[in-house]
Amino acid sequence: MDISRPHHPASPHRHILHRLHALQQQFRHISPHAMQQAAAEFNIPLSQVAAVVAFYSFFSTQPRGRFDILFSNCTSCGYLSGEQDLMRMLCQLLQVTPGKTRADGLISIDETSCIGMCDQGASLLVNGLPVIGLNAEKLAQIAQRITTESPLADWPAEWFAVHDRVYQRDLLLMEQHAPGSALQTALAQGADRTLAVIQQSGLRGRGGAGFDTGKKWQLCRAAPGSAHYVVCNADEGEPGTFKDRLLLRDHADAMIEGMTLCALVIGAKQGFVYLRGEYRYLLPHLHAALDQRRSQGLLGQHILGYENFEFDIDIVVGAGAYICGEESALIESLEGKPGIPRIRPPFPVTHGYLGQPTIVNNVETFIAAAHIAAHGSAWFNSIGTEQSRGAKILSISGDCEKPGIYEYPFGVRIQQILDDCGARDVQAVQIGGPAGKLLGAAEFNRTISFEDVSTGGSFLVFVQQRDLLAIHRNFAHFFAHESCGFCTPCRIGTQLLKNNLDKIAAGRGTTHDIEALKQLSHLIQHQSHCGLGHTAAHHVLDGLQQFPQTFSAPLQPHFTAQFDLDQALESARQAAHRDDAAAHLDNG
Amino acid sequence: MSDHPSTIRIDDQEIPFTAGQTIMDAALAAGIYIPHLCHYPGLPPSGNCRLCVVETGNRSAAACITPAIAGQEIRNNTPELNEARKAITQMLFVEGNHICPSCEKTGNCKLQAMAYHLGMLDDHFPQFYQRRELDASHPKILLDRSRCILCDLCVRASRDVDQKNVFAIAGRGTDAHLIVNSPSGKLADSTMAVTDLAANICPVGAILIKEQGYQVPIGQRIYDRQTIRETSLQEHVEPKNDD
Structure with missing residues (x-):
């Protein structure tokens, strides 16, 4: 049985994640009995429901507070x-x-x-x-x-009022979108020509990996299947990125139009927006945007009066799992399962949602596609660099005067961005989130582009006073928390990396730990199953190369015990209700 | 395109493959051992243990889930890859609570045999000492999650061969753990039987059949007689096909 029943517009309880969210809201937790009911209701194994509850951070089996x-x-x-x-x-x-x-x-x-x-x-x-x-x-x-x-x-x-601050507008953020304009053009010229325009534009996926969008659409269009699907990845979870928050609020119509164009090209009748649970507050706004387009004849049956063009979109809301930003994990989540990345190949373009050909693109990519269809490929590819056409929207935060949203043509220098956002005395920037690249001042003449420093949007600024080891620990804790647990090197390696950095910060590290950090980082990077593992140790390797003193300064010159023996006795002291001097080790 | 229409090269050996085979399938058929713990011929591959990661060109890929492609040049038995395999095996040892000297699976345990095969002499990494739930509810089968390496073999065996779907893995990161598909979450309330493949396929001492632990004396057990390399080249189960 198909648990998400894709051809019926969303009712809040149709998807297992939505059902579990409602239960969590009502009862503050999800009880074993509630799981059994949900399993019966959705006709899925109880173990699947239990695995979903355990996987997503926003569900709990123990009652949370009112x-x-x-x-x-x-x-x-x-x-x-x-x-x-x-x-x-x-x-x-x-x-x-x-x-x-x-x-x-x-x-x-x-x-x-x-x-x-x-x-x-x-x-x-x-x-x-x-x-x-x-x-x-x-x-x-x-x-x-x-x-x-x-x-x-x-x-x-x-x-609760989130005020977006846009300091720099370029190609996409300057554009005024007229609902239906791109679709009119696309329908008039046909799906073949529309695909050709997207291909000629040089548009590459805005999530960070930068796969050629036109090629992706073409592969999906050519793939055989009983149905094709369009999925918008609105699960931006990379710490430091927030530009989709603005795009989903102010540019939702262009995003939906981009998805509809994609549907026209690949022959899809059903689309999904996978919205990160943290952005649930945007849900009413997005539903309103969908309803408005339905009433304008831009979604649903006979779009713009074309007899054979039918497409509609459901919104599925995630529940706190960074890994669901990975496209195959996102599809697993759409199918009502834990977000564990699939074996690839086959890729989603041929075997995606329900095993059918599926396009997964980022919010910004769909918006760009809509404008390209309306204005032509030259409008887009006349700016940017040879391999990175167009502009990129950045989320800039950290130690700067003007944190907010900035859009630049690809090829912009990092130093210019720092000047624009009012960042002074900068020690380092982390571009692309914890999974991205850490750069020191000597590298600020490098550029934002797929051929140089690529980013899905996150741009974090750290001034000289910042303790970079604290930043590395923060990132390492993040990955250990977000690792899906599927493969050995990532599941255990991210935990070991976290423990190792904590140990150095606690003043218990020795020179041996630097070599251990390197070996562990290489292992996680090369042996893991998916992109999360492949990138989880980047920040450590970058840091060891560019800021070695971050790690070496707190090291002890002599043998130091792996753990704090006195601290290890704490549970015994609690059990014995003692805290006197004799219950502590003599550390002198 | 290629000079070798249906062969691949693993280290210095050229071997044939048929369409649809993975690198692991082709290697095992040709008698080439690629270390693995979560793979069992006949069951669908998972790719979670990562011991079988090999190098093709400048890419790393798990042999059990990567299709063989004509002309592929694969590095498998290299000092670097075997070091990585040893580190992964050490990770599995420190994540769980493995008690080899007193474990009744000793000598029949693949994790232990793999450690010997790779020349692992210590744990290297600090122990996690995680608390993990033991399920002794079933009259004939013991489930000790402390010794589980999350290889997923019991999950696949129960689902695809026994057709009972008794197990699943739940939880993220190092919270990941085996769960039982029954209302109480206990094995006694499941349909599991000692004759199930799921009860017998566990590579470690996580799923044990009760009251037969010491029938075979130490010294005469599987890996006392053979290496894991030798046993792994002979394994196969028949998946049920009644679609």
């Missing part, structure tokens, strides 16, 4: 703000331990991977809604409202 708070732990929108630990602050105000629901069930506080609010200051999700611009004062007010059980609807609206 106010369930998740602090972002990203280096830009995370809870470590300057000298302050905002999560600890709120925990103290509300007498709660991170990760444990308070006994009265009122509140639970934990952390989650980047929620895409990197230009909005420290941020959290409360019952799934983002609250931005956190500081000590606001946390005190939040604690007050939680203690008095003030419903979220009564909280000040400005706490």
